[in-house]
Amino acid sequence: MVTITGYEVHDIRFPTSKQKDGSDAMNLDPDYSAAYVILQTDAGLEGHGLTFTCGRGNEVVCCAIEALAPKLVNKTLDELTADMFATSRVLTGDSQLRWIGPEKGAIHLATGAVNNAIWDLWAKAEKKPMWKLVADMSPEQLVECIDFRYITDVLTKEQAIDMLRKNEPAKKQRIEEMKDTGYPAYVTSIGWLGYSDEKVKQRCADAVAQGWTHFKQKVGGNLEQDIHRARLIREVVGYDAKLMMDANQVWDVPQAIEWMEKLLEFKPLWIEEPTSPDDILGHAAIRKALYPRTGVATGEMIQNRILFKQLFQAKAIDFCQVDACRVGGMSEVLAILLMAAKFGVPVCPHSGGVGLCEYTQHISFIDYIVVSASLENNLLEYADHLHEHFEDPCVVRKGRYMLPSAPGYSITMKRESIEAFEFPKGKMHQQNVH
Amino acid sequence: MVTITGYEVHDIRFPTSKQKDGSDAMNLDPDYSAAYVILQTDAGLEGHGLTFTCGRGNEVVCCAIEALAPKLVNKTLDELTADMFATSRVLTGDSQLRWIGPEKGAIHLATGAVNNAIWDLWAKAEKKPMWKLVADMSPEQLVECIDFRYITDVLTKEQAIDMLRKNEPAKKQRIEEMKDTGYPAYVTSIGWLGYSDEKVKQRCADAVAQGWTHFKQKVGGNLEQDIHRARLIREVVGYDAKLMMDANQVWDVPQAIEWMEKLLEFKPLWIEEPTSPDDILGHAAIRKALYPRTGVATGEMIQNRILFKQLFQAKAIDFCQVDACRVGGMSEVLAILLMAAKFGVPVCPHSGGVGLCEYTQHISFIDYIVVSASLENNLLEYADHLHEHFEDPCVVRKGRYMLPSAPGYSITMKRESIEAFEFPKGKMHQQNVH
Structure with missing residues (x-):
């Protein structure tokens, strides 16, 4: 039995703009960054998830993660994964939070990080790489993880099962x-x-x-x-x-x-x-x-x-x-x-x-x-x-x-990297003031 | 000459959910809220703007306003309003911030509040209600305020001038x-x-x-x-x-x-x-x-x-x-x-x-x-x-x-309301713990 006991949110930024890595016609000077969440449990396992951003604004996504992550605390992994559809709705369907989306922008980028952290935790608990956790599901199990809201005009659950x-x-x-x-x-x-x-x-x-x-x-x-x-x-x-x-x-x-x-x-x-x-x-x-x-x-x-x-x-x-x-x-x-x-x-x-x-x-x-x-x-x-x-x-x-x-889900970042690149207090930002 | 010297951001929430005001099939229990910005100037004038939200998540929009508002500090109202197109691009075109939109979700709700605060300040400086500031513009002046990016396939600046x-x-x-x-x-x-x-x-x-x-x-x-x-x-x-x-x-x-x-x-x-x-x-x-x-x-x-x-x-x-x-x-x-x-x-x-x-x-x-x-x-x-x-x-x-x-722009909230409903520290939230 794995219970989520708490969470950490980290604003992690890599000063990539210095080498013009990632530069294009719209993104002139990205600092590759991650709004990073760790779901802590009582079982020695952690669920990790991140959303990628380009630097400024990463703090807004972190703020949105702070609005979502508390919904998972004190839940067991079993109850979350027994109905992944309902679990994803917990994140996307909050009747007040959805106003600042719905399902778009900062709140949805945050949803991506938190939802992935649950999947990561689930795969780790099952001792499987993410792809195998999904590959081992029956078609019926897989579609039960999906929110078909707003897409039933092109794909129903039954059609998805047939395809799989x-x-x-x-x-x-x-x-x-x-x-x-x-x-x-x-x-x-x-x-x-x-x-x-x-x-x-x-x-x-x-x-x-x-x-x-x-x-x-x-x-x-x-x-x-x-x-x-x-x-x-x-x-x-x-x-x-x-x-x-x-x-x-x-x-x-x-x-x-x-x-x-x-x-x-x-x-x-x-x-x-x-x-x-x-x-x-x-x-x-x-x-x-x-x-x-x-x-x-x-x-x-x-x-x-x-x-x-x-x-x-x-x-x-x-x-x-x-x-x-x-x-x-x-x-x-x-x-x-x-x-x-x-x-x-x-x-x-x-x-x-x-x-x-x-x-x-x-x-x-x-x-x-x-x-x-x-x-x-x-x-x-x-x-x-x-x-x-x-x-x-x-x-x-x-x-x-x-x-x-x-x-x-292969997304667990090394602790020393999280600490070194935490913005603005990590040591890599102290050395490289920008 | 009016110069923007600073700004205030307020997370203002009214506990409307108690009376079920605003309840509908999706928004079960909104607490009508405002992510509120005040542009301070050296001329005794203030520019006010807000974005409406339903309660939770208002802090995320406030966080996004904090990312945008500093771009206006030390600018004169004249330089901002002389090219309102460029001014709106300052808010929507930041090469890093646009990743968390672009032009959608929390960052765009924040843009709405800040952009409106500039218009409010401009109208107050001109001593005109908002509608009259626009009504007094020539067609050429009006279209110069607009970002036609991504809409020129249906409306060009020239066509807009003809219409006006x-x-x-x-x-x-x-x-x-x-x-x-x-x-x-x-x-x-x-x-x-x-x-x-x-x-x-x-x-x-x-x-x-x-x-x-x-x-x-x-x-x-x-x-x-x-x-x-x-x-x-x-x-x-x-x-x-x-x-x-x-x-x-x-x-x-x-x-x-x-x-x-x-x-x-x-x-x-x-x-x-x-x-x-x-x-x-x-x-x-x-x-x-x-x-x-x-x-x-x-x-x-x-x-x-x-x-x-x-x-x-x-x-x-x-x-x-x-x-x-x-x-x-x-x-x-x-x-x-x-x-x-x-x-x-x-x-x-x-x-x-x-x-x-x-x-x-x-x-x-x-x-x-x-x-x-x-x-x-x-x-x-x-x-x-x-x-x-x-x-x-x-x-x-x-x-x-x-x-x-x-x-x-008629959006200036009374100081006593801002203070009383500031979340979570305003006195109306102390009385009404929810």
């Missing part, structure tokens, strides 16, 4: 396959907008040498520079490799179409975040204008399952880049994976930042093993930053994520 | 008309879900006696009870009066259609918030099924201009219920009014709560005098709660809002 049941027979086979081959990835950290040409060239050459075949370029700052850099990357990686482009929301709809017309000669696989993440109809218009010359991708700022539902309904995207903690944690991610599979849209989770690769590897393994059973056009993002701060960091070899085996 | 120019000749005439007649309103506070039948009956009878002709009923808890209550209200107010229904997001799309089919016999003018505020395509489907037997209304939780744009594009709503502070303050409200006018959708702002009537009267007067120049199907919501806490409360006579004349 079809994948049951070959599940073990796909697990073995993943153990052998890992999950295909692409690398983002070659092309940050703030990097010099030389640095990009070197990083591309290194990545090719390491076996990477998919590369992402940041665009949208300046058209001539985008063309110059696309040419430079193609020179190093060739045209057998796949090149993705990412505009990080800088364009209006007509501008997105116009700008991309000029970049199509470099054969981008997709244009990511061409406009506001809130603009479903805008993405649909952009896709209509550019398809099939390139695809449309978005997701890292898509706030919840209701927006994803509409992106699918409107045929607005070719790639679903769900984030692990912007939406309400694993509970909501499962709903999104199911809808993506139903609409035949490949899931390529948003990753990078701090801790996102650790999270999303489980999402992609669950998607392949349990939900979509497809690897056609699926790719998981990878960026090689800040993994050293985690107890059980993701392992990537030759452009593929290896199947994790340690219990939990 | 057409309304110039009769502007003075409409001001005189409003001085004489006021702006038509409807009353919500007759039908809270938690009220008894007797209380609803009495409130309806009182409202009829006071001259009200439009009434709003909360629905969605229980179909039989909804039918019972609709019948009861119709018995008191008759069928010449207009009855609106409000489900506060409790339904999924198919359920909304099914449920409303059973309530159409009571001739509702609209069904408000039939489903998730994020579901543009869902609202469009519901409207398609029910129109013209009833209309669809939403807006109080519509997060920003980009969602409104799509509601208009998708022909999803018949009434635009923009909120004064959920979106990014008057700067963003102006963009939404212009789009609504372009698509011919009447603006019926969300009001009630605490301070919302004080805000929205200016919005409706601006809409009529400057933007839409229409009163066809326009109605401003009214609820008779908590007005006594404001220095310059709205004045409603015979079901119509009177044109305000005091300088500012």
Whole structure:
């Protein structure tokens, strides 16, 4: 019997803006940060969860976690996991708190961290990696974890069970396959907008040498520079490799179409975040204008399952880049994976930042093993930053994520990192005043 | 010369849940609250702004205000108002803070309060009520206050100028008309879900006696009870009066259609918030099924201009219920009014709560005098709660809002109310521990 006895909230910030890691046309100077929650128990186990942010504002998400976490204190893990649907509703359905969402912005980012901490605790208690906790569920058990509110017009519980049941027979086979081959990835950290040409060239050459075949370029700052850099990357990686482009929301709809017309000669696989993440109809218009010359991708700022539902309904995207903690944690991610599979849209989770690769590897393994059973056009993002701060960091070899085996959601940060990077009092902020 | 020298942030909560004021199918027990900001200046003037919330979570919005307000300190009012577009971008465009939105949830609710405080200060400095500050602008001046990012596919600056120019000749005439007649309103506070039948009956009878002709009923808890209550209200107010229904997001799309089919016999003018505020395509489907037997209304939780744009594009709503502070303050409200006018959708702002009537009267007067120049199907919501806490409360006579004349945005709360209801340390919370 495991009872949650309390919680810790930590505002953790890494001063990444100094190296321009993560810089793009919209995010000029991110300090990769985590609004971090630890669920303490009486059983020597802890549940860890975080939400990734870009620095300023991390304290707002921490404040929102403080509003949610007390709801779990004195609950047993058994009562929380016996009805994960009800547990996720405890976090999203507070009749007063929902006013500041609902299910969006700071309160939903906080929900993501707290919901994931419950899943992490559950997986640790079961001594299973997160992906296996889900893979071992029956279709009926899995759908009981999901809140179908506002999505029953495209997916009912019964339809979800039918979909999952079809994948049951070959599940073990796909697990073995993943153990052998890992999950295909692409690398983002070659092309940050703030990097010099030389640095990009070197990083591309290194990545090719390491076996990477998919590369992402940041665009949208300046058209001539985008063309110059696309040419430079193609020179190093060739045209057998796949090149993705990412505009990080800088364009209006007509501008997105116009700008991309000029970049199509470099054969981008997709244009990511061409406009506001809130603009479903805008993405649909952009896709209509550019398809099939390139695809449309978005997701890292898509706030919840209701927006994803509409992106699918409107045929607005070719790639679903769900984030692990912007939406309400694993509970909501499962709903999104199911809808993506139903609409035949490949899931390529948003990753990078701090801790996102650790999270999303489980999402992609669950998607392949349990939900979509497809690897056609699926790719998981990878960026090689800040993994050293985690107890059980993701392992990537030759452009593929290896199947994790340690219990939990792989998101437990080392105690010394939590302490050193706690903002503003941690020692790394004392040394590096910024 | 007015310079902003500092700011105060107050977490103000009124324990309204005790009387079930404001209760509906989703908001069971709101404590009407305000995340409140005061911009202090060196000129004896203060800029006031608030965002309405339902209680818990108000502290998260206050935390977000603390992240935004420092950006204004040491700025002069002249430099802020000389380029209100740039000023609103200072609040919405911070390259790190936008991660926890962008332009949604707690950070955008905070933006609403801070942006409105700037407008309030500006109007006070000009010694004009808010509506007149805007009404006195030329079309060119007005559009320079607006951020057209992400809406140029439906409305450009040039198109907005053309629209406004057409309304110039009769502007003075409409001001005189409003001085004489006021702006038509409807009353919500007759039908809270938690009220008894007797209380609803009495409130309806009182409202009829006071001259009200439009009434709003909360629905969605229980179909039989909804039918019972609709019948009861119709018995008191008759069928010449207009009855609106409000489900506060409790339904999924198919359920909304099914449920409303059973309530159409009571001739509702609209069904408000039939489903998730994020579901543009869902609202469009519901409207398609029910129109013209009833209309669809939403807006109080519509997060920003980009969602409104799509509601208009998708022909999803018949009434635009923009909120004064959920979106990014008057700067963003102006963009939404212009789009609504372009698509011919009447603006019926969300009001009630605490301070919302004080805000929205200016919005409706601006809409009529400057933007839409229409009163066809326009109605401003009214609820008779908590007005006594404001220095310059709205004045409603015979079901119509009177044109305000005091300088500012009418949102300045009395100092003694701020102090008494400050959470948790104000004396009203000491007496009423909850």
